Amino acid sequence: MASIKVRVNGVEHTAEVEPRLLLVHFLRENLRLTGTHIGCETSHCGACTVVMDGKALKSCTVFAIQANGREILTVEGLEQDGKLHPIQEGFFQEHGLQCGYCTPGMLMTGYAYLQSNPSPSEDEIRHAISGNLCRCTGYVNIVKAYQYAAQKLQQGGA
Amino acid sequence: MEPRTSAEIGGMGHSVKRKEDPRFIRGQGNYVDDVVLPDMLYLDIVRSPYAHAKISNIDTSKALAIPGVLAVITGQDLAKYNLHWMPTLMSDTQMVLPVEKVMYQAQEVAAVLATTRYIAADGVDAVEVDYDPLEVVVDPKKALLPDAPVLRTDKEGKEDNHIWHWEWGDKAATDKTFSEADVVVKEEIYIPRINVASIETCGCVAHFNKVSGKLTVWMTTQAPHAIRTVFALVAGHVGLAEHKIQIISPDIGGGFGGKVPVYPGYVIAVAASVLTGKPVKWIEDRMENLQADSFARDYHITAELAGKKDGRLTGLRIKTIADHGYTDAAANPSKFPAGLFHICTGSYDLKAAHVEVDGAYTNKPPGGIAYRCSFRVTEAVHTIERLADLMSHELGMDPAEFRMKNFIKPEQFPYKSTLGWEYDSGNYAGALQLAMDKIGYADLRKEQAEKRKRGELMGIGISSFTEIVGAGPSKHFDILGLKMFDSAEIRVHPTGKVIARFGTKSQGQGHETTYAQIIAEELGFPVADI
Numbered sequence A: 001m002a003s004i005k006v007r008v009n010g011v012e013h014t015a016e017v018e019p020r021l022l023l024v025h026f027l028r029e030n031l032r033l034t035g036t037h038i039g040c041e042t043s044h045c046g047a048c049t050v051v052m053d054g055k056a057l058k059s060c061t062v063f064a065i066q067a068n069g070r071e072i073l074t075v076e077g078l079e080q081d082g083k084l085h086p087i088q089e090g091f092f093q094e095h096g097l098q099c100g101y102c103t104p105g106m107l108m109t110g111y112a113y114l115q116s117n118p119s120p121s122e123d124e125i126r127h128a129i130s131g132n133l134c135r136c137t138g139y140v141n142i143v144k145a146y147q148y149a150a151q152k153l154q155q156g157g158a
Numbered sequence B: 001m002e003p004r005t006s007a008e009i010g011g012m013g014h015s016v017k018r019k020e021d022p023r024f025i026r027g028q029g030n031y032v033d034d035v036v037l038p039d040m041l042y043l044d045i046v047r048s049p050y051a052h053a054k055i056s057n058i059d060t061s062k063a064l065a066i067p068g069v070l071a072v073i074t075g076q077d078l079a080k081y082n083l084h085w086m087p088t089l090m091s092d093t094q095m096v097l098p099v100e101k102v103m104y105q106a107q108e109v110a111a112v113l114a115t116t117r118y119i120a121a122d123g124v125d126a127v128e129v130d131y132d133p134l135e136v137v138v139d140p141k142k143a144l145l146p147d148a149p150v151l152r153t154d155k156e157g158k159e160d161n162h163i164w165h166w167e168w169g170d171k172a173a174t175d176k177t178f179s180e181a182d183v184v185v186k187e188e189i190y191i192p193r194i195n196v197a198s199i200e201t202c203g204c205v206a207h208f209n210k211v212s213g214k215l216t217v218w219m220t221t222q223a224p225h226a227i228r229t230v231f232a233l234v235a236g237h238v239g240l241a242e243h244k245i246q247i248i249s250p251d252i253g254g255g256f257g258g259k260v261p262v263y264p265g266y267v268i269a270v271a272a273s274v275l276t277g278k279p280v281k282w283i284e285d286r287m288e289n290l291q292a293d294s295f296a297r298d299y300h301i302t303a304e305l306a307g308k309k310d311g312r313l314t315g316l317r318i319k320t321i322a323d324h325g326y327t328d329a330a331a332n333p334s335k336f337p338a339g340l341f342h343i344c345t346g347s348y349d350l351k352a353a354h355v356e357v358d359g360a361y362t363n364k365p366p367g368g369i370a371y372r373c374s375f376r377v378t379e380a381v382h383t384i385e386r387l388a389d390l391m392s393h394e395l396g397m398d399p400a401e402f403r404m405k406n407f408i409k410p411e412q413f414p415y416k417s418t419l420g421w422e423y424d425s426g427n428y429a430g431a432l433q434l435a436m437d438k439i440g441y442a443d444l445r446k447e448q449a450e451k452r453k454r455g456e457l458m459g460i461g462i463s464s465f466t467e468i469v470g471a472g473p474s475k476h477f478d479i480l481g482l483k484m485f486d487s488a489e490i491r492v493h494p495t496g497k498v499i500a501r502f503g504t505k506s507q508g509q510g511h512e513t514t515y516a517q518i519i520a521e522e523l524g525f526p527v528a529d530i
Helices: A023-032 A086-094 A103-116 A122-128 A141-153 B075-080 B117-127 B169-178 B224-238 B263-278 B286-292 B378-394 B399-406 B428-438 B440-454 B511-523
Strands: A002-008 A011-017 A049-052 A056-058 A071-073 B041-047 B055-059 B069-074 B083-086 B094-095 B108-112 B126-132 B162-167 B182-193 B203-209 B214-221 B245-248 B281-282 B300-309 B313-323 B353-361 B488-492 B497-502
Touching: A011 A023, A049 A103, A056 A103, A086 A103, A086 A141, A103 A122, A103 A141, A122 A141, B041 B117, B041 B263, B041 B286, B055 B108, B069 B075, B069 B117, B069 B263, B083 B224, B108 B117, B162 B169, B169 B300, B169 B313, B169 B353, B182 B378, B203 B263, B214 B224, B214 B263, B224 B245, B224 B263, B245 B263, B263 B281, B300 B378, B313 B378, B378 B399, B399 B428, B428 B440, B488 B511, B497 B511
Parallel strands: A002 A071, B041 B281, B214 B245, B313 B353
Antiparallel strands: A002 A011, A049 A056, A049 A071, B041 B108, B055 B126, B069 B108, B083 B094, B162 B353, B182 B300, B203 B214, B203 B281, B300 B313, B488 B497
């Protein structure tokens, strides 16, 4: 067992974990933050995407111990003081989801991406979400949701 | 169309924000792997690396020696309760766990029950299975040859891999259209096997309460009511029937038909919960999902179309071999073994047609459900449209003009197709003309001609389809005496709020919103109160 200290959505957690415990299982099962989903366990689908120290990463292929001393943001941490983050608002307004399973990963990828590129082109957005698969909606409305969020963020929406 | 209701009522035609989205965008959906119950155990499955092999021995000792591994369940264990086989919806049989041999790669061989997900996986790695590989048959055409090894040795007296033969239509009249035809086109079409790959894999949490004798299963299922009846058929003899079973289908991460079947993992999890009295969770991983879960298509079609020089179609002849894997486990609610494949005359007015389909066993997973595959309408539409293109090419006619010539005409409705379908209404030529006007078809053809002169390639494709969508009416469609469980219960409560329950299950389509809008439209309650 290894001892880790991780800040998740602004709250510090210490835990004793098996070295082989995946970060996604730590988040979902130890912390009960079940918004982060598991789709493929192989980094292909992106349903498990979270943001670690400002960068999007796939939590199904990272060990919990690798998050020791780090700061993690999950989908549950996007809404602040009862106010949706613009990326959440974008998905709601532009119908960027159907079954909702890929959505948390899409949101977290978008959250991190729009910080590095605040006004992306459609092509750039499509490239940014190439590691996140959606099987229901198709990507048109997801791209629109990103564009909505980018615009809102530029106007100082969050 | 102007909405009939006010914005506050929010009936059909109003743009209403989805009721589902507030939870999904906050990570507050409730999918099956989010369900956690006290004392819950975890199940993981040992799968076969062989597509066809005799199981000579299963050594569970090393797995059982791992702290936290509680049991290794094999087919022999289930056989004690006669639960090692289960019926399919097509009156065939499917293994829950094998006692003798495996029939496809990644078939379930044994299951490990443990206190945690990780220990269950350790247990799976430690189970040692000895196999004697057998000859593998994956090509259904070869499976039907006389010298092919017989796969279903469990079926007494079975001497081949033929499941059923089905034919429909007037053979003599069809053959006559071919002998009198000016032009015949023929095509071999293989529509390959595909997997839906919903982002959420399949899984369940089964909880049997030993005191009440009731079983509750949270399950990734698109058809909870049919599943309840299937469970009753599988386990009725051990006292579990509909009145003791509740199937809860929580939020589902995509279905596409892949979440209709009863997978062996569900049944093993239920059996494990019944034996232990504890909740048991089974969640398959992506590799299991892609290798073992229900498929779509896998139709080997030979199709011919007969016509006259002037472009008039006269006859259609189709012979198909349907690869069902090792058992016919389609979820086909029609009375025909090949679903509604005989909708294959599509939108065209044909004099005669004849369809033959033969089902074959192979060493592949069962299914034939995904993407409405049990209905076989997609296969039918593809076939007739491919032939229509070939025929127009053969005749040197424009494919749109050719279709216009052969469409059922508006004045022919109600129309009875040569294969017996009743078409109530339609204006196919009008619809195609509208589409052509909208995209500027004539200009596109000019552009294509110019490009081709320059040596550039440009393709223009046309397809029209008439098919049966959904599976109604219930007088014609039925699964296990449930019809299609298409039902609704609407209750208005004293404060004027409405609770509605439905027999259909959303896999992301937004039923909560759509049905609320229909109720708002019809009964006048505000959509927010439903």
